[in-house]
Amino acid sequence: MVKPFLPSQRFIETEETIVRRVHQNSLPWCNPALRILNWNIAKNNRAAFGSHQRVRSWLSEFAAILERYNPDLIFLQEVRLCAETQHLGELTDMGWNFAPNFIDTYHNCYAGVLTAAKASCLTRKAVKTQHYEPVTQTPKVSLVVEYPFPTSAQTLLTINSHLINFVDLATFKAQLHALEGAIAPHTGAIIFSGDFNTWNRSRWLMLAGMAGRLGLTQAKFPPKDAQNIKRFLLSPPLDHVFYRGLHQNMIHAKVLNHAISSDHKPMIVEFSGEM
Template identity: 55%
Template sequence: MVDIKQKVDFLARKFVPSHRFLRTQESTIDRSHILQTALNPASIKVLNWNIAKKSYHENWVRDFLIILEQYQPDLIFLQEFRLDIDAKNIVELVNMSWIFAPNFIDAHHQSYSGILTAAKISPLHKRAIITKHYEPIIKTPKVSLMAEYPLSHNPNSLLTVNSHLINFVNLHKFKTQLHELELALSTHQGPIIFSGDFNTWNRQRALLLYKVATRLGLMPVSFTPHHSKKIKRFLLSPPLDYIFYRGLKEHKTNARVLEHITSSDHKPLLAEFSYINT
């Protein structure tokens, strides 16, 4: 029987040239657009979506612009976003501030790949967290992006974490990334939104994620059964995509999964929160 590692190495040599996927020294790339000075604590609308590297596809652009117009999110968390190396701005986000955290450069397409957080305001602070371990075949890390935003008439700030958790590795490496994120989140005293594609395609991974969420006092957004079953899964696995929160009030009737969107194999998740300083 052929060893699994030998199979992976063979596929890597055959289909993925070693010079194509390059590690990047960039921590974050960002653009600021001052639309307002703080988030409205009475209504914070959130969009989370793994777009499967479709950011330059016509169908995705159309879907994204429709979502922006119809739901007007205040915070946007996108995973698997492509950004051209020479891009000066993102047309679809011309009226928002955005931060992009790359995890590698695709030399063939001359683009970065990574995660993007956008908001109607500029962040107070930002930080990219790169995994210590790498996914097989293309041998690239995963990245999470922390961004802190002011809340109108409140001394506390909102910490957001946009994450894409490591895949195709053993449970120890998955747990290592979660542990590093938990340490980063644990120092924040105010409200938190922890969102992304967590690659929780089996019970063990999902259990580790929920243990971290519980220790941090985070709750998952409550989707109705109809919406919940539309969230990306592998066969009968737990959901892959989540929006967790703490220190906020969820507007449960506004939580939805946009099942009609087909430009990515992941469906967009929408939620709305309010914050009352106590």
């Protein structure tokens, strides 16, 4: 029996790059209200590992969420873009930016974070960690994308992050420090969203301290919804949405507990039009 070829190194760090899809009809938002979706989709629900039924489940849930909530901005973590298949067909009406942090050479897939929007972006930048996670020996990546906003001469800066895991607090703090440096110069509105891996109090306090220094407010969910945000036992939540420049205008926040295709639940946050 011939053994299948396996690469000598399965996970390889990518160059600091961004894969971009520009939608030809993308325009600045005409409606000043803003609705966002944040979701760690668990590597497209382990799409690269042959679980076709679960992939179909994720695609079905994702399509239903887009139809029901029609978000203006989408922040996804653990996204896989594979050579053989495309799992972003539901984003045909949006432009998106994808920042990979590694290539899975066995399945020929990129993995990383993706930000999609109805508006055309102004700038985009990937912020990779200098340290590696011990299992894959690859860094983590955040995606910083800037958009025009209709109700203000200033712009909206979005940060889609997946924070480093399985490392000590000093390494975790180093990633936060790099992100703070990327965010701090911006004087306009901010949305900072993602899977922050705040599975203990020390990590959460570091993140909260950074948010405080940047003047960010944490999006608050109703108690029943907040219970459904991804945690480890009695840990703080892992997924968060922070914002600035939209103060006192968050009008709705919901966790979609009915979604079962990922072990993280989708989060919907809606803001009114006043900035």
